[in-house]
Amino acid sequence: MNITTDIHSTNAVADRLRAEGTPFAVATVVRTLASTAAKPGMKALVLENGEFVDGWLGGGCVTAAVKKAAIKAIETGDATLVCLRPEELMADMQNTTEDSQIHVARNGCPSKGSMDIFVEPVKPQPELLVCGSGPVALALLRIARSFGFSLAQCGSIENTIADKHYLTPEDMAGASSLKIDRYAVIATQGKGDVSALNAMLNMDTNYIAFVGSRRKFSSYEDKLRAAGVSDKDIARVRSPAGLHINAVTPDEIALSIMAEIIQTRRATGQQRESHDKK
DSSP states (O other): OOHHHHHHHHHHHHHHHHHHHHOEEEEEEEEEEOOOSTTOOOOOEEEESSEHHHHHHHSSSHHHHHHHHHHHHHOOOEEEEEEEGGGGGGGGGGGGGGOEEEEEEEEEEEOOOEEEEEEEEEEEEEEEEEOOOOOHHHHHHHGGGGTOOEEEEEEEOOOOOSSEEEEEEEGGGGGGGOOOEEEEEEOOSSSSSSHHHHHHHOOSSSEEEEEEEEHHHHHHHHHHHHOOOOHHHHHHBSSSOSSOOOOOOHHHOOOOOOOOHHHHHHHHHHHHHHHHHH
């Protein structure tokens, strides 16, 4: 087996998964003792359902332990170390079982070897999708990249700084299939507000906000219902967008929106962590 060639192949598959926005975990053998099939440096890629899509680490005992660890790592976003030990060495690992980042599993294979496998989740960058090309929309795109967001914009503008650019809300239909954390902001300033709202409400989003007064948004609710949007989805829209910091200028408004997005993102992460501890 040519390990170097395997690593190149695994890297190519990992690049493809990243481009598709598919969450996965990289499992890397970092240490072995006694006889083991896999050697240090060998890798495998595991999807969020536990499917191995590339690489090989060994037999059923290894596969089952890595699969379980990978599913949890992708769900929580936390890396973990899988320690496989033969039955007679399990007692030596007793103290490490209290560490949530270490998963100890029994190696029942006849070889009775030991392996340490580092399992690291790779999740797509969260996406900020901004509909509009006015001052608030552009200010929001400018500051968002430094917070680790990929950028997408819907609106007519020649020199956008976004990674993805959609001319109309209808162009965004294909984007909804990507499994990513998406934060959507409508800043269309009266130019196609309802169309943009309807398109974004039909996408899977962690956050959706409308830049405009509460009264203005309320005037659109009947049109959204007529387009088939449920009251539950309409209630998801934050209007006016952003935390209340007495913002006046486009940059200040953009800052208040970015602060609300970060607050939402961190609160979601804490809720997941609290759920995992129950």
